[in-house]
Structures are given as structure tokens and as C-alpha cells.
Amino acid sequence: MKGSYDIMIVGIGGQGTILASNIIGEACILEGRTVRGAETHGMAQRGGSVESHVRIDGKFGPLIAPGTADLLIGFDLLEGLRYSHFLRPDGKIVLSERLVIPTSVYVQHLAIPSSEELVKQLSRFNLTLIKAEEIAKEAGSVLSSNVVMLGAASHQIPLDESSLIQAVQRLVPKKTIEINTRAFTMGRKVGPGC
Amino acid sequence: MDQRYLLGNEAIALACLESPVGFVSGYPGTPSSEVIEIIVAHPDRSSYVEWSVNEKVAFENALAAAWCGVRSLVTMKHVGLNVAADPLMTSAYTGVTGGFVIMSADDPFAHSSQNEQDSRMYAKFAKIPCLDPSTLQEAHDMVRDAFALSEALGLPVLFRPTTRICHSKSNVTVGPVLPYSGKGEFHKDPRQYVVIPAHTRILHRKLNEKQPAVRKRISESGYNQYHFRGKRAIIASGIAAAYVQEIIPPDVSFMKIGAYPIDEEWLAGFVRKHQEVLVVEELFPVVEEVVREVAGTVTIFGKKSGHAPYEGELSPESVARIMESCGFSPAVHYSSVQPAPDLPPRPPILCAGCMHRPVFYAIKKVFRDGIYPSDIGCYTLGLQLGAVDTTICMGASITVGSGFSHAGEERDIVATIGDSTFLHTGIPGLLNAVYNGANMTLVILDNRTTAMTGHQPNPNTGCTACGGLSPQISLEALCRACGVAHVEVVDPYDLVMLTAALKTAKSFPGVTVVIAKQPCVITARRAGVRRGKYRVDPDTCTGCGTCIKFGCPAIEQRDEKAWINDLCSGCAVCAQLCPAAAIGREVSR
Numbered sequence: 070m071k072g073s074y075d076i077m078i079v080g081i082g083g084q085g086t087i088l089a090s091n092i093i094g095e096a097c098i099l100e101g102r103t104v105r106g107a108e109t110h111g112m113a114q115r116g117g118s119v120e121s122h123v124r125i126d127g128k129f130g131p132l133i134a135p136g137t138a139d140l141l142i143g144f145d146l147l148e149g150l151r152y153s154h155f156l157r158p159d160g161k162i163v164l165s166e167r168l169v170i171p172t173s174v175y176v177q178h179l180a181i182p183s184s185e186e187l188v189k190q191l192s193r194f195n196l197t198l199i200k201a202e203e204i205a206k207e208a209g210s211v212l213s214s215n216v217v218m219l220g221a222a223s224h225q226i227p228l229d230e231s232s233l234i235q236a237v238q239r240l241v242p243k244k245t246i247e248i249n250t251r252a253f254t255m256g257r258k259v260g261p262g263c
Numbered sequence: 264m265d266q267r268y269l270l271g272n273e274a275i276a277l278a279c280l281e282s283p284v285g286f287v288s289g290y291p292g293t294p295s296s297e298v299i300e301i302i303v304a305h306p307d308r309s310s311y312v313e314w315s316v317n318e319k320v321a322f323e324n325a326l327a328a329a330w331c332g333v334r335s336l337v338t339m340k341h342v343g344l345n346v347a348a349d350p351l352m353t354s355a356y357t358g359v360t361g362g363f364v365i366m367s368a369d370d371p372f373a374h375s376s377q378n379e380q381d382s383r384m385y386a387k388f389a390k391i392p393c394l395d396p397s398t399l400q401e402a403h404d405m406v407r408d409a410f411a412l413s414e415a416l417g418l419p420v421l422f423r424p425t426t427r428i429c430h431s432k433s434n435v436t437v438g439p440v441l442p443y444s445g446k447g448e449f450h451k452d453p454r455q456y457v458v459i460p461a462h463t464r465i466l467h468r469k470l471n472e473k474q475p476a477v478r479k480r481i482s483e484s485g486y487n488q489y490h491f492r493g494k495r496a497i498i499a500s501g502i503a504a505a506y507v508q509e510i511i512p513p514d515v516s517f518m519k520i521g522a523y524p525i526d527e528e529w530l531a532g533f534v535r536k537h538q539e540v541l542v543v544e545e546l547f548p549v550v551e552e553v554v555r556e557v558a559g560t561v562t563i564f565g566k567k568s569g570h571a572p573y574e575g576e577l578s579p580e581s582v583a584r585i586m587e588s589c590g591f592s593p594a595v596h597y598s599s600v601q602p603a604p605d606l607p608p609r610p611p612i613l614c615a616g617c618m619h620r621p622v623f624y625a626i627k628k629v630f631r632d633g634i635y636p637s638d639i640g641c642y643t644l645g646l647q648l649g650a651v652d653t654t655i656c657m658g659a660s661i662t663v664g665s666g667f668s669h670a671g672e673e674r675d676i677v678a679t680i681g682d683s684t685f686l687h688t689g690i691p692g693l694l695n696a697v698y699n700g701a702n703m704t705l706v707i708l709d710n711r712t713t714a715m716t717g718h719q720p721n722p723n724t725g726c727t728a729c730g731g732l733s734p735q736i737s738l739e740a741l742c743r744a745c746g747v748a749h750v751e752v753v754d755p756y757d758l759v760m761l762t763a764a765l766k767t768a769k770s771f772p773g774v775t776v777v778i779a780k781q782p783c784v785i786t787a788r789r790a791g792v793r794r795g796k797y798r799v800d801p802d803t804c805t806g807c808g809t810c811i812k813f814g815c816p817a818i819e820q821r822d823e824k825a826w827i828n829d830l831c832s833g834c835a836v837c838a839q840l841c842p843a844a845a846i847g848r849e850v851s852r
């Protein structure tokens with residue numbers, strides 16, 4: 070039995086996957102628990118596909134092995150599918166409905182993937198779709214989509230809601246604390262398991 | 264003592280400030296860059312910090328500080344150590360008085376690099392100690408202690424984290440940041456610091472005589488440890504040790520190697536208590552070779568037996584497979600799973616409005632059958648636009664170009680290089696090309712920053728690492744001083760002028776230079792530049808696809824027509840390309 074709860078957060082460089090994983094890490098510190106994480110830095114941040122691994126109660130390496138993640142949080146439909154093999158068969162996916170078509174698809178005339186097809190391919194998993202951008206706009210800024218997603222996934226995460234909220238407030242820019250707290254709470258209301 | 268959730272490079276930076284370090288220099292390179300950025304930004308920093316123009320320069324500056332008794336750190340990525348290899352090799356001879364830590368961050372799997380070299384080999388080559396952390400806490404503690412280790416031995420210490428240390432995160436216990444109050448003072452001693460043959464022969468002998476003390480000190484450091492548990496053992500180093508510890512069966516002995524050189528007697532004592540030993544490490548078989556030397560009749564598994572790979576990075580599942588392949592059944596079994604097939608890739612891409620894109624576009628138009636040597640930076644992504652034919656190492660666009668020219672290549676040669684890379688190692692190549700009469704055009708992509716690694720300043724930016732103003736250097740004057748007769752500066756957002764400048768450069772013999780100048784869109788946005796967005800008029804758009812082929816990530820295709828999304832930074836280049844004049848500035852109503 071592994072001793073950690075393993076979360077993959079995936080998306081596109083610039084969407085805020087790193088902030089989301091930092092919030093989880095910070096919440097672990099608040100609860101006095103060990104945690105490990107790994108993330109994509111450097112060139113891939115220029116609009117490439119990015120992944121963050123977070124292992125709550127992790128004591129060893131930072132990487133999650135394919136087929137073993139407990140939860141996948143995806144900020145883009147295509148990226149959600151790309152990393153879905155990291156999940157264990159009964160793992161959960163909390164996924165934003167957003168889909169950004171990679172520019173290479175247009176330039177190289179590849180088949181344009183549709184949201185419906187992507188969702189269909191994910192149907193073998195326990196999947197919840199979140200209108201993250203709409204909710205974020207309602208909360209006050211579309212930039213808080215990542216925190217909406219975290220809120221939506223938070224029932225699955227074995228950390229107290231209060232620690233997660235405190236971590237959000239510690240890590241987001243001062244001016245956006247209110248918006249992001251609202252984003253988290255609104256996300257939490259629509260997430261699976263509430 | 265404080266528990267914090269830190270990035271590896273943050274833990275390393277804090278450890279330097281705890282030591283405390285007095286002098287820091289480096290050249291940006293993934294995965295090492297954040298260390299200096301974090302040190303610079305720390306409110307309680309009292310050390311001197313600089314971004315140097317290249318790794319050799321950074322290394323020599325820090326070495327001099329260490330000669331003055333100042334605790335010094337120099338940071339770079341693994342390939343940067345090649346550039347700094349010249350001073351590295353002889354710095355072991357001269358030694359240091361202040362602690363000198365060389366951070367060379369390795370990148371197994373070449374996540375963001377041109378090769379997968381193993382810096383541990385450099386430490387062996389230079390005969391200096393090497394520290395190779397397996398966790399972030401260890402990275403922190405090693406760096407904190409490395410300065411004292413360097414001082415005790417009078418040698419530089421190589422600290423070699425890998426990408427999975429630098430860019431991993433963990434809870435880490437850190438200590439208080441201390442003020443650095445020392446002042447450097449150089450004590451003249453020509454026999455130590457002037458390496459003429461008569462001196463260096465003696466210095467080399469002394470370095471060799473130091474080695475037993477180095478080994479002893481390393482075994483006392485506690486970074487190499489073992490647990491004796493049975494007749495079989497796994498020896499692992501670096502991050503691989505963390506993967507092994509998660510899945511090692513309870514009846515298998517475990518040894519972790521985190522510091523080099525390894526004391527052979529101590530190692531032999533452990534190895535010979537076992538029947539079979541598996542060595543797990545990334546890249547070169549550095550540990551395995553020593554293990555094999557002392558193994559006697561013990562069976563050794565590893566790279567040399569074909570059980571573990573020489574290339575790439577390891578992972579929990581690959582370590583499990585290696586263990587299975589030589590009969591060490593891991594405590595956790597990973598089932599093999601396949602990623603969803605045939606998904607369109609999403610590689611990194613030049614930003615919307617990046618100045619590099621129109622430059623590559625125009626080069627391909629003007630020099631249709633040309634050869635395009637390029638260099639290392641965001642613009643290496645010009646590969647996707649078919650405008651990058653070679654990349655080997657920093658500065659080599661120019662030298663490869665002149666080499667092609669002298670080799671008898673008759674096609675036009677157009678080299679591209681960024682401003683930071685030009686200043687790093689490009690200038691000698693340009694000087695050489697002019698001096699030896701090459702025929703080529705050099706395009707300097709001048710966005711006034713070191714963009715790819717996170718927008719660090721360079722001498723062309725006008726400010727230093729700590730934010731102080733620095734004299735604006737002129738790339739144009741620099742090129743002219745190298746002897747280039749034709750140098751033209753142009754705005755790459757102006758396609759007509761850009762194309763004309765390239766045509767003019769093409770018409771002259773010898774080495775010509777075009778400097779395309781526009782700030783990087785990310786730094787421009789941070790500085791508050793807002794150009795306004797562009798939009799496609801759907802009624803005028805004929806769906807010809809010209810703008811889409813340009814490859815800007817702000818341009819999408821919707822219902823057979825072009826459509827511009829929120830990423831648009833208003834460079835206006837697509838508007839100049841559209842044959843139907845369907846693209847214009849968005850008018851707010």
C-alpha cells in the first residue's frame with residue numbers, strides 16, 4: 070500500500086497549475102504533514118503541455134507513477150485526456166470544460182479534436198466537468214479559474230477545507246485574496262462529493 | 264527552524280543565505296536559474312550577486328572571491344560547466360580559502376537541454392568533491408555544509424542537483440538567514456595563484472596528496488549511508504535513491520551514495536557482505552564503476568550488465584522494472600498503462616506577438632534556399648517554422664555559419680542568435696568570421712533579455728541582477744567594432760522594412776548583420792505596454808489560411824475562417840500578411 074494521496078494537476082503553460090499545486094503543498098505544511106511535488110518549468114511554460122505532481126503525505130520521490138494517481142485535476146480537456154493514464158482505474162478526474170486547440174493542429178492541418186470526443190474517451194473514469202471559466206468570471210476574475218478548479222476538487226483532497234482556504238489566502242496576490250477565496254468556495258459548491 | 268513547502272532551487276538558495284554566502288554569480292540555465300533569482304529577491308540578503316555574461320566569466324569571478332576568503336557560489340546548468348571547464352580544472356590546483364561551491368544542475372532526459380552529460384564526471388576529472396542530493400532536505404543541508412567542507416579541504420566543491428531536485432517541491436526544514444559581514448582580502452602567493460609550469464607541477468602533486476583526506480572527509484560527512492538487511496543489496500544515488508526507498512523489499516540491504524569520491528574500503532566492506540548487488544543511478548555508471556572495482560566475486564547488476572539504461576531519467580516505474588529484471592521483486596508493483604493514442608501534441612510555442620516569428624518568416628522569404636544555423640533560446644522554437652537548421656551549443660550559430668561558408672557551401676547562410684547568447688559566446692565567433700572572410704548574414708534577435716530561462720537581465724538590458732542601472736551597450740557598435748561593415752537595425756514588427764533590410768544584407772559580400780529589435784512580449788507586458796488587440800473581419804476573411812500558417816497562437820480557425828483570441832498582443836504582423844486586408848485593430852465600441 071502506498072502511503073500517500075497522489076494528485077496530478079495538468080494544463081497548458083500559463084494556466085496556473087503551479088499555483089494550484091503550491092496551495093495544496095502549503096495546506097500540507099499548515100497541517101504538519103509531509104508532501105512531495107514535481108512540476109514543469111522552463112521552456113514548456115511557453116504554451117506547452119504542463120503537469121504538476123503532488124503527493125500528500127509523500128515521503129520519497131516526487132514523481133507519481135502512471136496508473137497510480139488518486140485524483141487528476143485538468144485545466145483543459147485535451148490535457149486531461151493526455152495525462153489520464155496516470156490515474157488508477159478507480160481514480161477521479163475533475164476537469165475544466167475549457168478546450169484550447171494547439172496551434173500545431175491548425176498549422177499542420179491535423180484533425181481538430183472536439184470536446185464531445187474528448188469527454189467520451191474519458192468516460193471510463195469517474196469524471197466531473199466544471200465550467201471553471203464561467204464560475205471564475207462570476208467570482209470576479211477569469212484568472213481565478215485555477216482556484217475554482219481546486220475548490221471543485223477539494224472534497225476529494227484529504228486536507229481540511231480551512232487549511233486549503235488559508236493556503237489560498239497566503240499564496241495569491243494580496244489584491245486578489247477576496248476574489249480567489251470566493252472562487253474556491255464557488256468551485257467547492259459544484260465539485261463532486263459535495 | 265522552520266518547515267516550508269519549497270521548490271528545490273528555493274531550498275538551495277536559502278541554504279546559501281544560511282551559510283551565509285558572500286558572493287554569488289552565475290549564468291541562467293534550466294534547471295538552475297531560480298537559485299540566483301531567489302537569492303537576489305530575498306529581503307535579508309547581504310551578499311554580492313551578479314548575472315555574469317557567461318559561465319566561464321561567472322566561475323572566474325566567484326573563484327577570485329573565494330581566493331579572497333569570501334564564501335562564494337557560482338550557478339549554471341550542466342552544459343554551462345563545459346564553458347567554465349577551463350578555470351574549473353585548474354581551480355582544483357590553486358585551491359581556495361573561502362568556501363567555493365559550484366552548482367552545476369544536470370538534466371537527465373534533457374527536459375530543457377542539448378545533452379544529458381553527468382557533472383559527477385567533471386568532479387572526478389578535476390579531483391574535487393561532489394555532492395549529489397536525493398531529496399530536497401538533503402539538497403538544502405548539503406549546500407549549507409558545502410561551504411565549510413570546501414574550506415576544510417581548501418578545494419572547490421561541486422554540487423550537482425538534477426532537474427528532479429531543482430524543480431521538485433517538498434516540505435523542507437530551513438534555518439535562519441544570516442548576514443554576511445566579511446570582506447574579501449587577497450593574500451599574494453604566486454606559487455599558489457600563478458600556475459606557470461614550475462608551480463603547477465607542484466600544485467598537481469599536492470592535489471593528488473590531498474585525495475585520501477578528501478575521501479576520509481566525505482565518508483565522515485554522513486551523506487553515504489547504508490542499512491544492512493540481507494544477502495542482497497541495492498546501491499542508489501541521487502534522486503534514484505528516493506525511488507528505490509519507496510519500493511525496496513524489507514529483506515534487501517540499501518546503500519545511498521550522495522557524496523564523492525566514495526571511500527573504496529568502506530564500500531568494499533558493504534558490497535562483500537552480499538551475494539548480489541544492484542546499482543541504480545542516472546546517466547553515467549559513476550557509482551557502478553567503483554562498486555565493480557571492489558566487488559571481488561559478488562555479482563553486480565546495473566548498466567554494465569544491461570539491466571539499467573545509460574541515458575534518460577529514472578522514474579518510480581522504471582526503477583521497479585530494473586529491480587524486477589534482476590530478480591529483486593519491488594514492494595510495489597506498477598501495472599503498465601498506455602497513454603491515450605494519437606492525441607495532437609502541444610509543444611511549447613513562441614508567444615503571440617513574439618518578435619522572433621516575423622524574423623523567421625522574413626528570412627525564409629528572402630533567403631529561400633538558405634541554410635539557417637541557429638542558437639539556444641526561445642528562438643530555437645523557430646524549428647517549428649522551418650527556419651532553424653542547426654543548434655549545437657551557445658554561440659555556435661555564427662561559428663557553424665562561418666564553417667559552412669569556408670567549407671564551400673554556396674547557398675546563402677543566415678545565422679540567428681539572441682542578444683544574451685550573442686554576448687555569452689557569440690562575439691568571438693563574429694570576430695572570427697569577419698577576420699577570416701566568411702560570407703554570411705547574422706541576424707541578432709534583440710529582445711533585450713534572457714527570455715527562455717525566465718527573463719534575466721543581461722548587459723543589453725540596462726540593469727543588473729540586483730536591479731541597479733547599467734550602461735546601455737550598443738550591439739550595433741559592438742558588431743562594427745568586430746569589423747562588420749554592414750550593420751542595420753530594424754523593427755521586426757514592420758515586415759516591409761524587415762524584408763528590405765534582409766535583402767540589403769544579402770546583396771553585400773562578407774559578413775553582414777541585421778539587428779531586429781523589439782522587447783520580448785512578456786517583459787513588455789510586465790512593463791505596462793498595451794498595444795491593443797487585432798481582430799479578423801469575418802465578412803472580408805476569405806479563409807485562405809495565410810495568417811494561420813504564420814503560426815501565432817492567438818490565431819485560431821473557426822468555421823473555415825481565421826479568428827483571433829485573447830492571447831493577441833497587438834504586434835500587427837498578421838494584419839500585414841493578410842492578402843484580403845481582413846485583419847485590423849479592434850475598435851472598442
Ligand code: SF4
Nearest residue numbers: 614617641714783784
Ligand atoms: S518569452 Fe519573449 S522571446 Fe520567448 S517566445 Fe515569448 S515573446 Fe518570444
Ligand code: SF4
Nearest residue numbers: 616815831832835837
Ligand atoms: S496581431 Fe496577429 S500576429 Fe500579432 S499577436 Fe495578434 S494575432 Fe498574433
